Amino acid sequence: MEQCDLIISNALIIDGSGAEGEAGSVAIKGGKIAAVGDVEGWVGDQTIDAAGLVLAPGFIDVHTHDDMAALKTPDMTFKVSQGVTTVVAGNCGISVAPFTTEGNFPPPFPLLGSESEFRFPTVDAYRKALQKSQPAVNLALLAGHSSLRVIAMKDGLDRGANEAEIAHMRELLGAALKDGCVGFSTGLGYPPAMEAPEAEITALASVLREHPSAVYATHMRDEGDHVIEAVEETLRTGRDAGVPVVISHHKCAGRSNYGRSGETLKLIDEARTGQAAGLDVYPYTASSTVLLPEFVRESDDVLITFSEPHPEHNGRRLEEVMAEWDCDLEEVAERLYPAGAIYFQMDEEDLKRILAYPPSMVGSDGLPGQARPHPRLWGTFPRVLGRYVRQMKLLSLAKAIHKMTGLSAKTFGLKDRGLVREGYVADLVLFDPETIEDAATFEDSEQPAHGISRVLVGGAVAWQNGAATGARNGSFVTH
Ligand SMILES: [Zn+2]
Incomplete structure (x- = not known):
């Protein structure tokens, strides 16, 4: 018999690959998954009987703005409580690192924190701060285009970058990737980047080519009347730069654009025959x-x-x-x-179409630190599994979990995560498929979800019986 730290027995294991669940057990040792399925040769220091529960890989929130929150509120209860074990931060062009404000602090940077809190000129400096704060979830970082622009374009952002500035930003981005960033993000619909032409983005995104697995994620130039052109631009940028793209929080905003996700998804689908293109979505209108x-x-x-x-x-x-x-x-x-x-x-029919589209991933776009946050901060993942899987039967549980785990890890190059596999990191969530649902509402948004039994980050139980355990076992995740 071999000794391990923990055995979770009698679960319905949905492994994150998209495959249907299978009854079985998991042995965990030294923060890793030591055995899956039949664990007869193992004895655990502790055992959890998971009868009636689903065991899945911990959810990966691919679209977050948690860069600052991971330092300021390292318990990360709004994420752990919904089964999230890894967040991808630095989205929409605004990353806390690499960044220096020097008095230039345009919108939307205040979404992340106040100006004085931005103090990480390098990703390495941020990584060290993160190691000190010891968050409860793992964090992977994208380097933000608007952050690079603020550093490189001291005399104003209302124009395209010149050659020297592009060279400077390419250098900063290269250093950020070397320091462990998993990709590059833009927020082309926001003031600091609106005037950046496509050629500037392509020149920067092409830096990713030297870093296998690095992705380009974009809050597109337009999500309303010109959403089709914006999708076309995004796909073209990916092709021209020769890198994978992810369309962030995909939507068709404004009444006159309701229903147009039929067109946008068709464009993405056609592109996918020749290039790597993905998208994320949150389950709210x-x-x-x-x-x-x-x-x-x-x-x-x-x-x-x-x-x-x-x-x-x-x-x-x-x-x-x-x-x-x-x-x-x-x-x-x-x-x-x-x-x-x-x-x-937004229109619920568009949301359903995008959520059901097999290549889409789930990302919350939650905004921590706000007085009255959007409920997606606390409710995104359980809402997909409760409202859209169990109640509406829009997609199967296994397919939904794949969009939160295996697909997400593969897209962002997070190795050894996103699947329940021997040798993988023991980031796991145990939940009741009959009761899981979001509790956060627009009126009362800071409510932990129902139905999450236990959440493990690197083998340590971070959430159980409706409360955080205090375990903070997250790490800075790189390729
Ligand atoms: Zn955004």
């Missing part, structure tokens, strides 16, 4: 980001998530504040800024 008038115009309704100068309006409808102040949209946005908002601007 409202988005959330900084408060800017152009986003309000595309929305049916808007909620304020935070306002630095006017915290008394956190959680309120923007329209009410506008009426009280008797002012127009430009003025209310300016007076509330720095501020964040939730925008109701």
